[in-house]
Amino acid sequence: MIDKLSRRDVVGGAGAGVLGVAATAAPAFAKDAPTTGAASTAAPFEDPTSKYPKPPFERQTQPWPGLASKMNPPPDHGEKSYKGSGRLAGRKALITGGDSGMGRAAAIAFAREGADVAINYLPAEEEDARQVIDLIKAEGRKGLAIPGDLKDENFCKQLVQQAVDGLGGLDIVVNNAARQQTRASIMDVTTEDFDATMKTNVYAPFWIIKAALPHLKPGSSIIGTSSEQATDPSPELYDYAQTKAATTNYVRSLAKQLGPKGIRVNAVAPGPIWTPLQVSGGATMEKLEKFGGATPLGRPGQPAELGSIYVQLAANDASFSTGQVYGAMGGGGLP
Numbered sequence: 001m002i003d004k005l006s007r008r009d010v011v012g013g014a015g016a017g018v019l020g021v022a023a024t025a026a027p028a029f030a031k032d033a034p035t036t037g038a039a040s041t042a043a044p045f046e047d048p049t050s051k052y053p054k055p056p057f058e059r060q061t062q063p064w065p066g067l068a069s070k071m072n073p074p075p076d077h078g079e080k081s082y083k084g085s086g087r088l089a090g091r092k093a094l095i096t097g098g099d100s101g102m103g104r105a106a107a108i109a110f111a112r113e114g115a116d117v118a119i120n121y122l123p124a125e126e127e128d129a130r131q132v133i134d135l136i137k138a139e140g141r142k143g144l145a146i147p148g149d150l151k152d153e154n155f156c157k158q159l160v161q162q163a164v165d166g167l168g169g170l171d172i173v174v175n176n177a178a179r180q181q182t183r184a185s186i187m188d189v190t191t192e193d194f195d196a197t198m199k200t201n202v203y204a205p206f207w208i209i210k211a212a213l214p215h216l217k218p219g220s221s222i223i224g225t226s227s228e229q230a231t232d233p234s235p236e237l238y239d240y241a242q243t244k245a246a247t248t249n250y251v252r253s254l255a256k257q258l259g260p261k262g263i264r265v266n267a268v269a270p271g272p273i274w275t276p277l278q279v280s281g282g283a284t285m286e287k288l289e290k291f292g293g294a295t296p297l298g299r300p301g302q303p304a305e306l307g308s309i310y311v312q313l314a315a316n317d318a319s320f321s322t323g324q325v326y327g328a329m330g331g332g333g334l335p
């Protein structure tokens with residue numbers, strides 16, 4: 001059995017095992033089965049507690065929606081580290097919020113796994129988006145930049161159509177974009193705030209999935225980005241947190257509805273991750289200074305630590321995973 005495991009299985013398995021599992025799994029496997037050549041491909045042993053920056057972080061704010069390139073320290077989206085092994089060869093993906101954060105990590109990982117990728121973002125994020133498109137193209141894949149505001153139903157429909165036309169089809173849809181603005185009290189949440197959060201986080205995935213569904217063949221995958229906020233909401237994220245509960249919920253209901261059609265629906269549920277969302281109104285300065293320090297790993301996650309989860313949920317070998325919420329919280333909470 002072990003002899004039959006190919007190098008791809010080893011590399012793919014390691015890629016899927018985020019949260020530090022990869023680093024320990026590969027050497028253990030290499031010891032058990034030295035004949036597979038795994039030893040030569042084993043990743044360097046890494047301690048997840050010291051792998052990335054820890055708090056205290058410098059206080060910093062950017063006008064919403066923020067740019068990854070202006071953060072200190074700069075986030076890691078896997079630009080230098082993600083290695084593909086053909087897991088998504090020939091696939092065609094649309095990722096909202098693909099310019100930065102988790103969406104960018106997914107875009108880089110998807111392209112390195114052989115997928116063509118369209119990303120959506122806001123016009124103000126063109127600089128971040130350009131870097132992502134360049135990285136996708138550097139892999140010899142199609143990279144499509146489609147800026148626009150997801151709060152607009154017509155734009156959501158056009159976005160899907162442009163992705164389908166530009167990529168020549170669609171089989172992975174990642175609804176990842178979100179609005180998060182911290183407000184100490186419900187009394188500070190305006191109707192405009194509430195509406196913008198609902199439109200971005202709840203309506204847009206609804207509009208995008210409806211537009212995409214006619215194009216999705218059996219084997220396609222829909223992925224939402226939920227949050228630990230879905231089940232353990234912060235007091236100052238009244239509107240945002242409930243949209244994440246809605247995300248987890250739609251993933252579970254749609255998985256049941258679309259299962260018989262062979263379309264899988266899953267979510268990734270991050271804990272505190274170092275992204276522009278947090279420095280452009282998503283967190284208070286007090287929270288930002290200590291960001292991620294309360295997790296058992298003692299630091300926030302980096303988007304790069306979640307890229308392989310999106311790959312795993314989209315890949316054919318996760319064919320029995322649907323309606324699942326894959327947590328990446330650094331040790332706390334339940335997805």
Ligand code: NAD
Binds near residue numbers: 149
């Ligand atoms: P991010 O700022 O890098 O990504 C969010 C993206 O949403 C932006 O890049 C922007 O392009 C997009 N966006 C927002 N409003 C939009 C609109 N009206 N139209 C078009 N695009 C719009 O931050 P991130 O943290 O990577 O966020 C990605 C996902 O991760 C979100 O769903 C967020 O809720 C979730 N999440 C983040 C954390 C965290 O700690 N960073 C934790 C849990 C969940």
Ligand code: MG
Binds near residue numbers: 066067100101
């Ligand atoms: Mg962005």
